[in-house]
Amino acid sequence: MSQFVTRSLLALLALGIAATVSAQELTGTLKKIKDSGTITIGHRDSSIPFSYYDQDQKVVGYAMDICMKVVDAVKATLKMPNLKVALNPVTSATRIPLIANGTIDLECGSTTNNLDREKQVGFTNTYFVTANRYVVKKASNVKTLADLKGKTVVSTAGTTNIKWLTEENGKQNMGMSIIPAKDHAEAFLMVETGRAAAFFMDDILLSSLVASAKTPGDYVIGSEAYSVEPYAAMMPKDDAEFRKVVDTATANLYKSGEIHTIYAKWFLKPIPPKGINLNLPESPQLKKALANPTSSGDPAVYQ
Amino acid sequence: MNYNWNWGIFWEMSADGRHTWFMTLIMGLGWTLATAFCAGVIALILGSFIGVVRTMPVRWAVRLGNAYVELFRNIPLLVQLFIWFFVLPEVLPDSLGDAIKAMNPPWASFVPAVLGLGLFTAARVAEQVRAGIQALARGQGMAGTALGLTLAQTYRSVLLPMAFRIIMPPLTSETMNLIKNTSVALTIGLIELTAAARSMQEFTFQVFEAFTAATVIYIVVNLIVVNLMRWLERRIAVPGFIGPAVGGGGH
Amino acid sequence: MGDFDFGVIERSLGYLFREGMTFTLTLTGIAAAGGIFFGTLLAMMRLSSHKWLSLPATAYVNLMRSIPLLLVIFWFYFLVPYIGAWVTGSSQPIKVGAFTSSVVTFMLFEAAYYSEIMRAGIQSIARGQVWAGLALGLNYWQSMKEVVLPQAFRNMVPILLTQTIILFQDTSLVYVLSITDFLGAASKIAQRDGRLIEMYTFAALVYFVVSYVLSQLVKRLQLRIAIIR
Numbered sequence: 001m002s003q004f005v006t007r008s009l010l011a012l013l014a015l016g017i018a019a020t021v022s023a024q025e026l027t028g029t030l031k032k033i034k035d036s037g038t039i040t041i042g043h044r045d046s047s048i049p050f051s052y053y054d055q056d057q058k059v060v061g062y063a064m065d066i067c068m069k070v071v072d073a074v075k076a077t078l079k080m081p082n083l084k085v086a087l088n089p090v091t092s093a094t095r096i097p098l099i100a101n102g103t104i105d106l107e108c109g110s111t112t113n114n115l116d117r118e119k120q121v122g123f124t125n126t127y128f129v130t131a132n133r134y135v136v137k138k139a140s141n142v143k144t145l146a147d148l149k150g151k152t153v154v155s156t157a158g159t160t161n162i163k164w165l166t167e168e169n170g171k172q173n174m175g176m177s178i179i180p181a182k183d184h185a186e187a188f189l190m191v192e193t194g195r196a197a198a199f200f201m202d203d204i205l206l207s208s209l210v211a212s213a214k215t216p217g218d219y220v221i222g223s224e225a226y227s228v229e230p231y232a233a234m235m236p237k238d239d240a241e242f243r244k245v246v247d248t249a250t251a252n253l254y255k256s257g258e259i260h261t262i263y264a265k266w267f268l269k270p271i272p273p274k275g276i277n278l279n280l281p282e283s284p285q286l287k288k289a290l291a292n293p294t295s296s297g298d299p300a301v302y303q
Numbered sequence: 304m305n306y307n308w309n310w311g312i313f314w315e316m317s318a319d320g321r322h323t324w325f326m327t328l329i330m331g332l333g334w335t336l337a338t339a340f341c342a343g344v345i346a347l348i349l350g351s352f353i354g355v356v357r358t359m360p361v362r363w364a365v366r367l368g369n370a371y372v373e374l375f376r377n378i379p380l381l382v383q384l385f386i387w388f389f390v391l392p393e394v395l396p397d398s399l400g401d402a403i404k405a406m407n408p409p410w411a412s413f414v415p416a417v418l419g420l421g422l423f424t425a426a427r428v429a430e431q432v433r434a435g436i437q438a439l440a441r442g443q444g445m446a447g448t449a450l451g452l453t454l455a456q457t458y459r460s461v462l463l464p465m466a467f468r469i470i471m472p473p474l475t476s477e478t479m480n481l482i483k484n485t486s487v488a489l490t491i492g493l494i495e496l497t498a499a500a501r502s503m504q505e506f507t508f509q510v511f512e513a514f515t516a517a518t519v520i521y522i523v524v525n526l527i528v529v530n531l532m533r534w535l536e537r538r539i540a541v542p543g544f545i546g547p548a549v550g551g552g553g554h
Numbered sequence: 555m556g557d558f559d560f561g562v563i564e565r566s567l568g569y570l571f572r573e574g575m576t577f578t579l580t581l582t583g584i585a586a587a588g589g590i591f592f593g594t595l596l597a598m599m600r601l602s603s604h605k606w607l608s609l610p611a612t613a614y615v616n617l618m619r620s621i622p623l624l625l626v627i628f629w630f631y632f633l634v635p636y637i638g639a640w641v642t643g644s645s646q647p648i649k650v651g652a653f654t655s656s657v658v659t660f661m662l663f664e665a666a667y668y669s670e671i672m673r674a675g676i677q678s679i680a681r682g683q684v685w686a687g688l689a690l691g692l693n694y695w696q697s698m699k700e701v702v703l704p705q706a707f708r709n710m711v712p713i714l715l716t717q718t719i720i721l722f723q724d725t726s727l728v729y730v731l732s733i734t735d736f737l738g739a740a741s742k743i744a745q746r747d748g749r750l751i752e753m754y755t756f757a758a759l760v761y762f763v764v765s766y767v768l769s770q771l772v773k774r775l776q777l778r779i780a781i782i783r
Contacts, residue, residue, distance in 0.1 A: 373766060373769075374762070376765075376769075377719075377723075377761065377762045377765035377766045377769065378723070378758050378761050378762050378765070379723035379724065379726040379727075379737070379761055380723075381726050381727055381729060381737065382726060382737060382754065382757055382758045382761055383758070385741075385750075385754045385757075386754055386755070386758055389750045389751070389754055390750065390751045390754050390755060393750075393751050394751065479619070479620075483620075483621065483622035483623070484622070485622075486622035486623075486624040486625060487622075487624060487727070489624070489730075490729070490730060497622060497624055497625050497628075500625070501628065510632050511632075511633070514625065514628060514629050514632075517621075517625055518621050518625065518629075521620055521621045521622065521625070522617070522620045522621070525619075525620040526620075
């Protein structure tokens, strides 16, 4: 295997040289999309209502609709109306390496943009603003974070939430046991089946999971919010050309007001697979972010 | 370039603020070895028992032993772990199921992992033990009977001591398989070595450093286990007796 | 969770088999064919008397046999695009889909196991047979082709097939990448509808039936073609 590491190192060295040679024409992701005739979109299993499976196992959601607008813009830029769209499932843990290694061109799900991640990947304009909270069973009588001391809790592997949780656990000496789950649905099941006392995740995802649960009345979401999490579609880092297309497409979508129609479709009306209605009007932070599109990874911008 | 190398990452503090990433991997290795050891004990005892049963002159017992081996060999290990972890507590009576689920981690993952891996590996050990006993000349069993030994005595004093020596090489590879198979337990939340490397990758984005370290650790463990088993094989060898090789395969 | 709903299986049968099982079987088929091909190459390299052929092959086989398949799956999923760039001389990591990546992973991983089976198969033929061939006036390659390989092959085939059944089961591990293989499809439905018990039990049953039937067929084949020595 070390042989492969050396090889990929060599390939990467070559990459540095080649990148400086071929300046003209298309480069990077756009060239790759044009050459292959396909744009590959990374999607999620259970990030309701951003990117998830409906009753026919089709991938749908708010983020997917936004990304399809981006795909339209890519088609127009490349003058390829028949550009194929390939869907590649990702998890919270695989999405960043898969963007970095070129398996997917655009990730449309529930990915928090932050400064740490901006060192690895690029983010387009924010399309949602949420916060890190926990969900517990009502019967458990957990009211504050302190009530979870020494308990088993769960979060999804590879998320900002599990990172925050792990760090807080150490800092505050809480003695919680943290189980990393593969995806949000699996993590929620841990709470549903009583394996974990709490599931730490972005509150919007928690609300949708509770709403689609068998008995939504059994759960309560904590009142404290622990962070600000701006969501955006993820793309390869340092690819100015592709970035320009994606940023322009999303900025136009937000400024034209069309985004509000898409928002209403997923947050104010019944959504598949079970026809639940999240009934969640746009928050002031989101209104602000959509009126003045920003791709900032600094949470202070969204306060 | 999309990747920033940082080999110094191992000495940086991990996300929990207590251990370095290197220590995180070592703790992962600890769970890998603990799981493999406990599952190995179950597999050796249960596997030997079933293997012996399958060579006994009792038809229904042979059938039962065969059924066990077929059942556990023909379902993927991952699915078996899911059954033990997700399904079992729900089909048991509520109080027992809840007690299982309320176990503190890592026990809530560790126990089903040990159980699942143990029962899975037992089927493979049983197959080796059966093959080992049947590889012995038939005359050995008859000689035991002729000497007036009971069936149990024949197995204990004549057949098994030789059979176990014959199957040392395949048991060595089963031991290695078992250590590697513990990684499947990451799917039920056990933070063993592969999972530790994964969490390091998720928190630091240093994919290749984390995986390289895990790979190196697995290779070292492997070398140690192989050499230990070889040493054991030599220690217990009976001079002048070279057993026929028994087919391996699998992982 | 006392209420079971086995209707969920019936409702998702189309998805489970058309998407999930198709992926699993295609992956198994291609990976087995490729694995046997590369496995043969590796076995021949290992049996070669040239050190520069046998040493790299031995190192490769030992490496693959030392690390867990899960780790290999992760390695390759993240690494294959870079390898692809290196092979094609592309300036960027090339796009490798989940399917291609899985195929490459299982092919290269199983090649190590297949090569061991073949090496053992060839070595199980008594050396005297090669000499007998030579004594009859055949050259080395002729005696390999006419005497050793036909026998080795008959001994090997059942073990190769058994290994392929193991491969079929092992493909379930792509679950960790959220790829929609048979188990992936089952778990997606299980988690979406909160029906873990029904779906996982059903998945176990399907894997069992397929593997068991195939292994019985292999056993029959073994009885028919085995050479009694």
